[in-house]
Amino acid sequence: MKTLRLxxxxxxxxxxxxxxxxxxxxxxxxxxxxxxxxxxxxxxxxYLRKVITVTKKWRIDSMGRFYNPAEDTVVYFxxxxxDTHLISDFAAYVMxxxxxxxxxxxxxxxxxxxxxxxxxxxxxxxxxxxxxxxLVALDILKCE
Amino acid sequence: xxxxxxxxADDFKQRLARGELPVRVGPYIYNVQSNLPSVVEGFAILxxxxxxxxxxxxxxxxxxxxxxxxxxxIRGKAKFLFDRRSPxxxxxxxQAYAFLEWGMNWCVSVHANEYLTLHAAAVSRxxxxxxxxxxxxxxxxxxxxxxxxxxxxxxxxxxALIRPDTxxxxxxxxxxxxxxxSIEVIKSFSxxxxxxxxxxxxxxxxxxHMKADLHxxxxxxxxxxxxxxVFPRYARDEPQRLSPRRRTDSFILAAYHxxxxxxxxxxxxxxxxxxxxxxxxxxxVYHDLNFALNAVNDLxxxxxxx
Numbered sequence: 001m002k003t004l005r006l007x008x009x010x011x012x013x014x015x016x017x018x019x020x021x022x023x024x025x026x027x028x029x030x031x032x033x034x035x036x037x038x039x040x041x042x043x044x045x046x047y048l049r050k051v052i053t054v055t056k057k058w059r060i061d062s063m064g065r066f067y068n069p070a071e072d073t074v075v076y077f078x079x080x081x082x083d084t085h086l087i088s089d090f091a092a093y094v095m096x097x098x099x100x101x102x103x104x105x106x107x108x109x110x111x112x113x114x115x116x117x118x119x120x121x122x123x124x125x126x127x128x129x130x131x132x133x134x135l136v137a138l139d140i141l142k143c144e
Numbered sequence: 145x146x147x148x149x150x151x152x153a154d155d156f157k158q159r160l161a162r163g164e165l166p167v168r169v170g171p172y173i174y175n176v177q178s179n180l181p182s183v184v185e186g187f188a189i190l191x192x193x194x195x196x197x198x199x200x201x202x203x204x205x206x207x208x209x210x211x212x213x214x215x216x217x218i219r220g221k222a223k224f225l226f227d228r229r230s231p232x233x234x235x236x237x238x239q240a241y242a243f244l245e246w247g248m249n250w251c252v253s254v255h256a257n258e259y260l261t262l263h264a265a266a267v268s269r270x271x272x273x274x275x276x277x278x279x280x281x282x283x284x285x286x287x288x289x290x291x292x293x294x295x296x297x298x299x300x301x302x303x304a305l306i307r308p309d310t311x312x313x314x315x316x317x318x319x320x321x322x323x324x325x326s327i328e329v330i331k332s333f334s335x336x337x338x339x340x341x342x343x344x345x346x347x348x349x350x351x352x353h354m355k356a357d358l359h360x361x362x363x364x365x366x367x368x369x370x371x372x373x374v375f376p377r378y379a380r381d382e383p384q385r386l387s388p389r390r391r392t393d394s395f396i397l398a399a400y401h402x403x404x405x406x407x408x409x410x411x412x413x414x415x416x417x418x419x420x421x422x423x424x425x426x427x428x429v430y431h432d433l434n435f436a437l438n439a440v441n442d443l444x445x446x447x448x449x450x
Contacts, residue, residue, distance in 0.1 A: 065410065067417045067421070069420075071391060073390070073393070075413075084413065
């Protein structure tokens, strides 16, 4: 399978939409404060007409249990899967912002930024995006 | 209170052969049956100071190690039975005693889900209990045996039974399993060590068991509060050290060493959380038994928070 990055037509409000061909792998953006959508375009000749802007929201289906003894790591028990994870305290903080809420990366960054006193939004966005991807890979987090 | 050693030798042998010898082991009652000479000998040596349960008391674990037929007898094989069923393949009769102990461990590992069970040795001095989880070969049994011969009370060599929502350990004192080089290490360490039969060419090598109930309170079933968790690791070529461990790392490692953490699901998480947040955790790397003993001996005093 090859990854095909199609032309994107939407670039507004700091959102870039990646459209992905059927039988391709997900493309991860490197641009700060961007989000990507994994959309399937079945008719190749029409792909340019099927470019859609999507804002991805993050959610946790069932918030698990934390053990946080104020170290730089936290134990997280996923009540849904029964898995136990050792995660960074930053990842735990990001997760806790999602409690019962569906938030975009941008919304998450806006929440986290004042709390951790970071004004470097691009760097924070990179960090949050990386954490979110790792949490998705661990099946802790979902995107919609 | 009647102990096994109070029975006349013939009476003991006959009751063991008939499977009429219920024995109190920590919070449980095992009823053991065997007519194999090594088992009779080993049980008499290692369980002599265990209390015989009263007739009619509920037996938690009915175990037997017997020849299941003439053919097995001729072939020198034996079977471990639990509730008259055989969960394992037959084993050479010469390894029968080791298999009895492993079978008795298995009973607890599989069934004792009212507790959070850790694959760990546990010892205490006064009201301070220390849990020592470890993979096979880490040196936990050797250290446990040495501590037992050095005034500590052995709570268990194999299972630390943690009462959920407490940091309390339920004592389950049974013989300490020693294998290969550790047998000579303990023999050299103390002439007071009492050993049961030797089982050779087992899947773990040469195995024997050391009498563990050496302390006046060995058979007291009162729970003891855990004060620390020490992860021992025998390493010949590394500097010896006792160093604090982070609680979160210790949580994950202790969960790895648990028989039923995953089975208990959320209750397991909560039980482990309660345990870990109430104790201090350490790594102990050693190759000299005296260094390890001193490290554990000094533990409560050096870390006043425990």
